[in-house]
Amino acid sequence: TDLFLTETFSKYFMKSGAKATGFTVLGDRNELADMDFVISVGGDGTLLDTVSLVGEYEVPIVGINTGRMGFLATIAKEDVEKAVQVLFDGDFTIQDRILIHLEADQKLFNGVPYGLNEFTIHKRDTSSMIIVHTYIDGEYLNSYWADGLIVATPTGSTGYSLSCGGPLISPSAKNFVITPVSPHNLNVRPMIVSEESEITFSIEGRSKKFLISLDSRSTAVDASVKLKVKREKFVARLVKFHDYSFFDTLRKKLNWGFDMRN
Amino acid sequence: TDLFLTETFSKYFMKSGAKATGFTVLGDRNELADMDFVISVGGDGTLLDTVSLVGEYEVPIVGINTGRMGFLATIAKEDVEKAVQVLFDGDFTIQDRILIHLEADQKLFNGVPYGLNEFTIHKRDTSSMIIVHTYIDGEYLNSYWADGLIVATPTGSTGYSLSCGGPLISPSAKNFVITPVSPHNLNVRPMIVSEESEITFSIEGRSKKFLISLDSRSTAVDASVKLKVKREKFVARLVKFHDYSFFDTLRKKLNWGFDMRN
Amino acid sequence: TDLFLTETFSKYFMKSGAKATGFTVLGDRNELADMDFVISVGGDGTLLDTVSLVGEYEVPIVGINTGRMGFLATIAKEDVEKAVQVLFDGDFTIQDRILIHLEADQKLFNGVPYGLNEFTIHKRDTSSMIIVHTYIDGEYLNSYWADGLIVATPTGSTGYSLSCGGPLISPSAKNFVITPVSPHNLNVRPMIVSEESEITFSIEGRSKKFLISLDSRSTAVDASVKLKVKREKFVARLVKFHDYSFFDTLRKKLNWGFDMRN
Amino acid sequence: TDLFLTETFSKYFMKSGAKATGFTVLGDRNELADMDFVISVGGDGTLLDTVSLVGEYEVPIVGINTGRMGFLATIAKEDVEKAVQVLFDGDFTIQDRILIHLEADQKLFNGVPYGLNEFTIHKRDTSSMIIVHTYIDGEYLNSYWADGLIVATPTGSTGYSLSCGGPLISPSAKNFVITPVSPHNLNVRPMIVSEESEITFSIEGRSKKFLISLDSRSTAVDASVKLKVKREKFVARLVKFHDYSFFDTLRKKLNWGFDMRN
Structure with a gap:
């Protein structure tokens, strides 16, 4: 068993005065091809970064949280030792989570054009709302007058989309949800579409x-x-x-367990 | 081409003084096995009844609306003649819509234990709210303190679930949505689960x-x-x-087309 | 200082085997005229009953909760001794809460036609939704197509109205809120009106x-x-x-204190 | 009767080739002291500007809309002639609308520190959400984790606050509504407070x-x-x-009149 550390992490590790040896610093992303697991240590935010690093190599990711339990980083740091044992024993399952891919007519996002949670379009700071003309598989859906628009994966349904009134989506449901941000038209509602859909946008607004x-x-x-x-x-x-x-996790993190109002 | 009328419809038809001949009154549901189409004339409510009639025979249903355009009865009565031509020409597609099936330990709903739109559990009139313990594929999801709980199909997502804060679901998305009715716990949100899920309930409440x-x-x-x-x-x-x-249809029926507030 | 007990309470008290003396059983509501305080022991529900009992006598009510802290019954039973001292010392303020009064062309609610929380109109069990035509000070407001309609006081804003999407109202804000229950028209929103408003209704529906x-x-x-x-x-x-x-109380009972999702 | 035009409007007017005479260009805001009416020609946005101009002079404002009917600019341009007659006849009432005043420890908003609709706090473009600690009359209300926070007047309740889930407020209800924008804590709800309240804020966030x-x-x-x-x-x-x-106006602009979904 070989242990690799990302360059950033290893620097941080050494600076902290830790005297560990026996690990290699990850040089090229190609090296991911031979890895059994990537271990993400931090919170859900760190795990999102890990997904960007791993990308098409699809190495199974183990999420360890150093703070509060996350939706993604689900292993408490107290349980790390046990977790390592579980990995060696192979006593786990792997859950595939879809990613959302952005296609644009210009290069964006440094060649990492995908996210685990969501894609969003948003008006800028001081500008008034925008109009987002939206098409599903080429068919016109709607023109959203809003501060913004979110397309979230099931994984992302517990994030920004939820704050904007979107539903929760079980990881096993194969969908995206399109959730408007502060829509001006009060009739508009979040919309669930198949994960096989292609969603295209054109944007209008006073700001360029x-x-x-x-x-x-x-x-x-x-x-x-x-x-x-x-x-x-x-x-x-x-x-x-x-x-x-x-x-x-849902029940704990959303405080479903106990109704204080009663 | 043979034309059949349901008994109810034929009586209503004759009473209206119409002098049509050349049709047969539908006797037994077995006769549905040989039909090419069932034509539902009325509104969305009538089409729901038609679905109950057709059931496992899966005869393609043509929905003609005699009033306003429906989500299901989408052909205006003015277009009936054209519609008949389209049927003869075979110039249409057939869209499968899932149904929701109820399994209970007693006979309910006269042997028609399914719906096109939704299944609901609701407190009775004067009783206080109920607690619905809910499980997805045997795994505990949540205990809803609420006036009721809805499980809607994509087709039903434009109905009662929508009035209770549920999202819209495109017919091609393969899901159910679980939407609580006036939930007491403010954190609770509609939840999308795969159409392959089995959802079980046990209910608690002051009322029997x-x-x-x-x-x-x-x-x-x-x-x-x-x-x-x-x-x-x-x-x-x-x-x-x-x-x-x-x-x-969505845009028209939900008034998305035009934002009056602006 | 004289101590009175309601008949129901005194019976319950005696049955429990308590050997207290020195109290009088409340005979007639007139006797309320001379009381300094009425002490409500139970929860928020008990306090609502106490308000019905006290009514026009406007005797200050002390709310002791025997279970969880309430919005109304705010004194923990552990603090009863201290509370008595506070009452004797006069070290408190009195907060007036408006009541909602129902006027009908027939006698209803046994001569107690008011509530502290809310007035509601609701469809019956198995009937479809109702239409509630609503007028503010004689001016037409709207026809609500819904399962029901709530008019809540500021006190009631933390109750059923909140479950149905209504806002919170500070006790010092002088308003009613009109909140529809599962409205069919998606544009409809809760509406705040002055506490000086007179709100009239006429109802339509398939059910009588x-x-x-x-x-x-x-x-x-x-x-x-x-x-x-x-x-x-x-x-x-x-x-x-x-x-x-x-x-x-709001922060505690609505779990505002801590955001688990972060 | 003397007619004054603002400098901007008169320039625009002359440039359009209109050959009107008999009006004076408004020089100093002091001149507002003697005016009977200020006429705002445009839309609701123009009327908001007019309110900034008129300010403490409290000259009655007549709102003429050149486009669609507004919530504030309620007189159609077709009815201008009739409107002038109505003004001369004195056949109108005047409705006072409260303004929201901002007090800060630095000079902001060019000496016009008030609004007719709302005050908002918002995170900047690319930053993550902010925390707004909020106090009512010095008493701690809540710490909102959100994209922003709105304090709207009754007049502003039909604007941005409504898009963010706030209730409608009748002009006669004497309140502000505090509405969070995309709050992270799902329990948080819009809050109605008396118009006599003083609301103070301190803000936390990663961005400066x-x-x-x-x-x-x-x-x-x-x-x-x-x-x-x-x-x-x-x-x-x-x-x-x-x-x-x-x-x-509400019913028309929010499309309450007719329920298409039925």
């Missing part, structure tokens, strides 16, 4: 620029850009221990 | 009886009843003309 | 009967009934200790 | 700067700024014709 993002990475683009999102060809593969339950 | 329904049919049951819903083995097959667009 | 309620008391009425709600002439006067904060 | 706005004017400020909003000492006085109904 608007913002787009994939997970936590965002960039400003011109209104003339052509944007399409669809399912990424590869997936993120999350290691799931047998005592893990997505619904348990 | 509560209500369950499939589409517009409802009945009172004891809290001791065991209830499970899942996808029905057969589907409803809706005839869809080539100029029909679900998204167009 | 529908339900109305004041707090937890409900009754079936004919669609022909004329209904009007407005502020009650008298108020409920709640004793508030100096360390009590409505906002604290 | 955030945005604040009054109606459509916005500016970036440091997180160290001290912010307080309360009712402005003066009001906006809107001329209201007798056939005008706020509820009519």
Whole structure:
């Protein structure tokens, strides 16, 4: 068993005065091809970065959280030792999570044009709302007058989409959800579409620029850009221990367990 | 080409003084086995009844609306002649819509234990809210403190579930949505699960009886009843003309076209 | 200082084997005229009953909760001794809470036609939705197509109205909120009106009967009934200790304190 | 009767080739002191600007809309002649609308620190959400984890607050509504407080700067700024014709009149 550390992590590790040896610093992403697992240590945000690193290599990811339990980083740091044993024993399953892929007529997001949680379009700071003309598989869906629009994966359904009124989506449901941000038309509702859908957008607004993002990475683009999102060809593969339950996590993190109002 | 009328319809037809001949009154549901189409004349409510009649025979259904355009009865009565031509020409596609099947430990709903739109559990009139313990494929999801709980199909997502804050679901997305009715816990959100899920319930409440329904049919049951819903083995097959667009219907019926507030 | 017990309470008290003496059983409601305080022991539901008992006598009410902290019954049973001292010392303020008064063209609710939380109109069990034509001070507001309609006081804003999407209202804001229950028209929103408003209703529906309620008391009425709600002439006067904060209670009971999702 | 035009309007007017005479160009805001009416020609946005111009002079404002009917600019341009007659006849009432006043420890908004619709705090473009610690009359209310926070007047309740889930407020209800924008904590709800409240804020966030706005004017400020909003000492006085109904406007602009879904 060989242990690799990312360059950033190894520097941070050494600086902390730790005297560990016996690991290699990860040089090229090609080296991922031979790995059995990638271990993400941090929170859900760190795991999103890990997904960007792993990408098409589809190495199974083990999420260890150093703070509070996450939706993705589900293993408490207290349980790391046990977790290593579980990995050696092979006593786990792997859950595939779809990614959302962005196709544009210009290079964006440094060649990492996908996210695990969501793609968003948003008006800029001081500008008024934007109009997002939206098409599903070439068929016109709607023109959203809103501050923005989110297309979230099932994984992303517990994130920004949820704050904007979107539903929860079980990881086993094969969908995207299109959720408008502060829509002006009060009739508009979040819309569930098949994960096989291709969703295209054209944007209108008083401002020439608007913002787009994939997970936590965002960039400003011109209104003339052509944007399409669809399912990424590869997936993120999350290691799931047998005592893990997505619904348990939901109940805990959303405080469903106990109704204080009663 | 033979024309059959349901008994109810033929009586109504004769009473109206119409002097048509050349049709047969439908005797036994077995006769459905040989039919090419069933034509539903009325509104969306009538089409729900038609689905109950057709059931496992899966005869393609043509929905003609005599009033306003429906989500299901999409052919205007003015276009009936054209529609007949389209049927003869075979110039249409057939869209399969899943049904929701109810399994209980007692006979309910007169041997028609399925619906096209939704299954609901609801508190009775004057009783206080109920607690619905809910499990997905045997795994505990949540205990909903609410006036009721809805499990809707994609077709039903534009109905009662929508009034209760549920998302819209494209007919091509293969899901159910679980939507609570006036939930007491403010954190609770509609939840999308795969159409392959089996959802089981146990109910608690001060009242001994509560209500369950499939589409517009409802009945009172004891809290001791065991209830499970899942996808029905057969589907409803809706005839869809080539100029029909679900998204167009959505935009028109939900007034998306035009934002009056601006 | 004289101590009175309601007949129900005193019976319950004696049956429990308590050997207390020195109290009088409350005979007639007139006796309330001379009381300094009424002490409500139970939960928020008990306090609603106490308000019905006290009514126009406006005796200040002290709410002791025997279970979890309530929005109304705010004194923990552990603090009863301290609370008695506070009452003797006069070290409290009194907070007036408006009541909602129902006026109908028939006698309803046994001569107690007011509530502290809310007035509701609701469809009956198995019937389809109702249409509630609503007028503010004689001016037409809207026709709600819904399962029901709530008019809540600020006090009631944390109850059923909140479950149906209504806003929270600070006790010092002088309003009612009109909140529809599962409205069919997706554009409809809760509406805040002045506490000086008179709100009248006429109801339409397939069913001849529908339900109305004041707090937890409900009754079936004919669609022909004329209904009007407005502020009650008298108020409920709640004793508030100096360390009590409505906002604290809100944060605790609605779990605002801590965002688990982050 | 003397007619004054603002400098901007008169330039625009002359440039259009109109050959009108008999008007004076408004020089100093002091001249507003003697005016009987200010006539705002445009839409609701123009009327917001007019309110900024008129300010403490409280001159009654007549709102003429050149496009679609507004919530504020309620007189159609076709009815201008009739409107002038109505003004001369004195056949109208005046409706006072409260303004929201911003107090800060630095000069902001060019000495026009009030708005008719709302005050907002918002995160900047690419930053993550902010935390807004909020106090009502010095008492701690809540710490909102959100994209932003709105404090709207009754007039502003039909604007941005409504898009973010806030309730409608009748002009006669004397309140502000505090509405979070995409709040992270799912339990948080819009909150109605008395118009007599003073609301103070302190802001936390990863970014050093955030945005604040009054109606459509916005500016970036440091997180160290001290912010307080309360009712402005003066009001906006809107001329209201007798056939005008706020509820009519609501129904029309929010499409309440007709339920297409049925």
